[in-house]
Amino acid sequence: MLDYQGKPINDRKQIYAQAFAAYGMAEYFRATGKPESLELAQRLFHLIEKHSYDPEWKGYLEARGRDWSALADLRLSEKDLNSPKSMNTHLHVMEAYHEPAACMEGPRVTGQAQRAARSDHGPDRE
Numbered sequence: 001m002l003d004y005q006g007k008p009i010n011d012r013k014q015i016y017a018q019a020f021a022a023y024g025m026a027e028y029f030r031a032t033g034k035p036e037s038l039e040l041a042q043r044l045f046h047l048i049e050k051h052s053y054d055p056e057w058k059g060y061l062e063a064r065g066r067d068w069s070a071l072a073d074l075r076l077s078e079k080d081l082n083s084p085k086s087m088n089t090h091l092h093v094m095e096a097y098h099e100p101a102a103c104m105e106g107p108r109v110t111g112q113a114q115r116a117a118r119s120d121h122g123p124d125r126e
Contacts, residue, residue, distance in 0.1 A: 019097065
């Protein structure tokens, strides 16, 4: 978020917002066929996976810093709990991954979208 002079007020990355940006770029690609929008969607998808997905306990972290670093305060607003993960973020990531998965063919993308939709968020079960 920027102030009226274009200076950052809040430069944190809320993960569900990042996922929706990837969704928007993938939709734009479907509407226009412009490959640069799909490239942006792919880059953002991979950044989210690299910096927000928790491979040990599964799920997606709420927020990261401007440089994708860890944050002490992950809340979207003061009324929210300072929790590393929430159903809200996970639901929106799952929702947003649907469109990039349709555009970005390949087993990794499809697998990530399917994994986001799974309901067991604990360690992998045999």
